[in-house]
Amino acid sequence: MSNYRNVFAVLLCSMLAIAGCDQQQDSARSAADPSMGQASAVKLSDKELEDLVRRSYQYVAMFNVNNKAALDADNPANTGGYNRVKVPTELFDHRIQLIARPNNDTLYPMATVDVTEEPMVLKIPAFDSTYVSLMVTAYDHYVNIPLSTTAGDFGEPSTMLFYSARTPGYDGAPVEGVDRIFELTGDFATAVFRVMPHAAEPERLERNREAMRSIELVPLFEFLGAADTDPDFLPWGSPPVVGRNLILKDDLARFPPFGSDFEIYEDRFLEVMQFVFNHTTFDEADPIDQGVLAAFAPLGVVPGKAWDPDTAADIDGAALRAMAEKVAREAVGKMADPAFNEANRLKLFKPKGEMELEILTFQSVIGPIGVPATEAVYPPILTEAGAPMNAMFDYEIVMAPDEMPPAKAFWSVTLYDSANGFFLPNDRFKYSVGENAGYRLDAEGGIRIVIAAEQPKGVPEENWLPVNREDLELDVIMRIYAPDLERFATWTPPVARKLN
Numbered sequence: 084m085s086n087y088r089n090v091f092a093v094l095l096c097s098m099l100a101i102a103g104c105d106q107q108q109d110s111a112r113s114a115a116d117p118s119m120g121q122a123s124a125v126k127l128s129d130k131e132l133e134d135l136v137r138r139s140y141q142y143v144a145m146f147n148v149n150n151k152a153a154l155d156a157d158n159p160a161n162t163g164g165y166n167r168v169k170v171p172t173e174l175f176d177h178r179i180q181l182i183a184r185p186n187n188d189t190l191y192p193m194a195t196v197d198v199t200e201e202p203m204v205l206k207i208p209a210f211d212s213t214y215v216s217l218m219v220t221a222y223d224h225y226v227n228i229p230l231s232t233t234a235g236d237f238g239e240p241s242t243m244l245f246y247s248a249r250t251p252g253y254d255g256a257p258v259e260g261v262d263r264i265f266e267l268t269g270d271f272a273t274a275v276f277r278v279m280p281h282a283a284e285p286e287r288l289e290r291n292r293e294a295m296r297s298i299e300l301v302p303l304f305e306f307l308g309a310a311d312t313d314p315d316f317l318p319w320g321s322p323p324v325v326g327r328n329l330i331l332k333d334d335l336a337r338f339p340p341f342g343s344d345f346e347i348y349e350d351r352f353l354e355v356m357q358f359v360f361n362h363t364t365f366d367e368a369d370p371i372d373q374g375v376l377a378a379f380a381p382l383g384v385v386p387g388k389a390w391d392p393d394t395a396a397d398i399d400g401a402a403l404r405a406m407a408e409k410v411a412r413e414a415v416g417k418m419a420d421p422a423f424n425e426a427n428r429l430k431l432f433k434p435k436g437e438m439e440l441e442i443l444t445f446q447s448v449i450g451p452i453g454v455p456a457t458e459a460v461y462p463p464i465l466t467e468a469g470a471p472m473n474a475m476f477d478y479e480i481v482m483a484p485d486e487m488p489p490a491k492a493f494w495s496v497t498l499y500d501s502a503n504g505f506f507l508p509n510d511r512f513k514y515s516v517g518e519n520a521g522y523r524l525d526a527e528g529g530i531r532i533v534i535a536a537e538q539p540k541g542v543p544e545e546n547w548l549p550v551n552r553e554d555l556e557l558d559v560i561m562r563i564y565a566p567d568l569e570r571f572a573t574w575t576p577p578v579a580r581k582l583n
Contacts, residue, residue: 124397125382132406136348137444138375140410141224142359143347144447149222149273150341151181153195154334164334165197165271166302170295174280174520176512183504184450184560187515188495189214189277190291194300196272199362202246202253204261204306205274206299210237211290214279214492214564216458219245221269222359224447226432228458229265232492233565244303245272248364258303268435270362274300275452279493279564282519339390344411349404353384353395360386371440414448415501418463418558419471429456429568450504450560460566462576464496464559471501472557474550477535477582480559484528486577489570490563493518496532498548501556509549517562521545534559534579 127135151158153165159178162169170192175185196203196219207217207230216231229243230236241262246253247270255264278295281287339354341347347355356379365372365386379385382396417423430442432453446453453461464480472478480496488494495517500507506514516522516532523543524530533542536552550557561576 127398127402129406132403133410135378136403136407136410137440138371138378139352139356140344140407140444141447142222142356142363142375143344143352143407144451145220145222145224146355146359147341147344147347148182148451149195149220149271150338152193152273153271154338155181155341160191160193162193162195165195166203166300168192168194168298168300170298172292172295174282175506177506177508177514180503180505182451183448184497184499184558185506186277186495186562187497187506188279188493188517188519188562189564190280190295192276192278192295192298194274194298196245196267196274196300197270198245198247198250198267198272199270200251202244202250202258202303204301204303205243205245206297206301207237207241207243208294208297209239210278210294211287212237212279212281214277216277216454217243218275218277218452218454219265219267219272220275220452221267221272222363223268223435224443224451225268225435225438226453226455227265227434228454229263231458233457242306245274247362249362253303258307260306268364269359273452277454277458280519282521345404345407348407349400352400352403353382353398354390354392357384357388357390360384361388366435369436371438371443372435374440410444411448414445417445418449419465419469421465421469424463428460428462431455431461456566456568459562459564460568460571462561462563464561464576464579466579466581472534472559472579474507474536474553474555474557477533477539478579479534479582480532480577480579482530482577486575487529488561488563489567489574490565491567492565494561494563495520496548496559496561498534498550499558499560501558504558507550507557509551511544511549513547513549516546516548533582535582 151161153162153167155161158181160169160171160175160181171190173190174187175191179185194205212232214232215237216228216233219227219229230241242260243263243265244258244261245265245267246255247267249270255266257264276295276298278291280291339351339358360379363386365376367373376385382398427442427445430439431446432455453459466472466478495515497515498507499505514520522530523545530546531542532546532548533539534548534550534557536550538544538547538549559579563571
């Protein structure tokens, strides 16, 4: 079945290259000619460069995110390789730079999944928490939530099997002892838990930590007990435990190098996209999928093709990077556009078939691997005048009791530097205000949060977000978990008022 799909994908892309993309084909007439044994330069117009960037940003961003999560030794939350689990038992701090605008309000157990050799089974514990969700996303950045407390899950332990269209010999058939079977849209994915830790309740916090430590990701053959009886018994015909036995150095060698998004665009864009195409399932009925296949076919990038640097098309990496930076700047600018936020705040982080290309690009720039509005909403907090916040000034965010966020689980307010979307380093390790990072309501049930270089008199320490006095633009994002979407439709986010 998987071989058939791969052949079909190659034929489909070849048909697209013939039937569509006339404009790009004209620009790519001088692309790689294998008979010449060398790459040829391809000149693309600004419009064509922008189209490539907008159709590829989700893949470039998630190639970096997923591989950094598995393989980046400098990432304090990395799993140490694919098909492993990392269980941070504290909230993330400023050393985490895996993604832009990470949260500082849930614990983040993470499994990095590789199903190129065999199906993998995730063993999932029960939790004693008001909010837990499991999010799964591959290189295409479509977000799926197979389990959530909003749907009544995590009351009992469960198991979930992961595979893709290319997993050898397995087609989704039921497996004894597996509760749920999930077909990934790519061969490499992250499975991320968000666990409300209940930090103010020490015994409950420790119960949730113990539950997280019991998460396991094992090959199907091991799950079935073959490891203890007959190590060669593999009913689906794939070799045993390839990913889990690799040392990190060998694991890294399977992939083009990751890096920053802009670095990928400049230095190895087509190599990364060829790798991504070879490990992604494309839907012949999905217009976004077919659009990206059509855009890359004239450049010789089609699913199933081996990467050959000697015959690959030669495009202007500097120009491509400049275009990617332009697209990213425009996405960041949309965060301060109230009309854009109002129109699109419920459209983020959805599964394939439910997304618009503009929103896919936006979420991939602003902060990958969020969750859809059924799980959380992310309203940015803007200033009264709509101008960007700057660390040269102090700001207050005030909510009266009847203005508090419409959260069925909990809410938080998190501070970032605007340029990178990272937490601001500080000696207090304080980056957000909320139930898990700490907050204090006033006697009436409202709250005053202050962003300032020094703790203002009369402001509880829990409600103070520290900054260094410097010319640095700031972003403030609110997260509302398990939102009451009916109330959210008429609720207005607070504004930040400048104090000095």
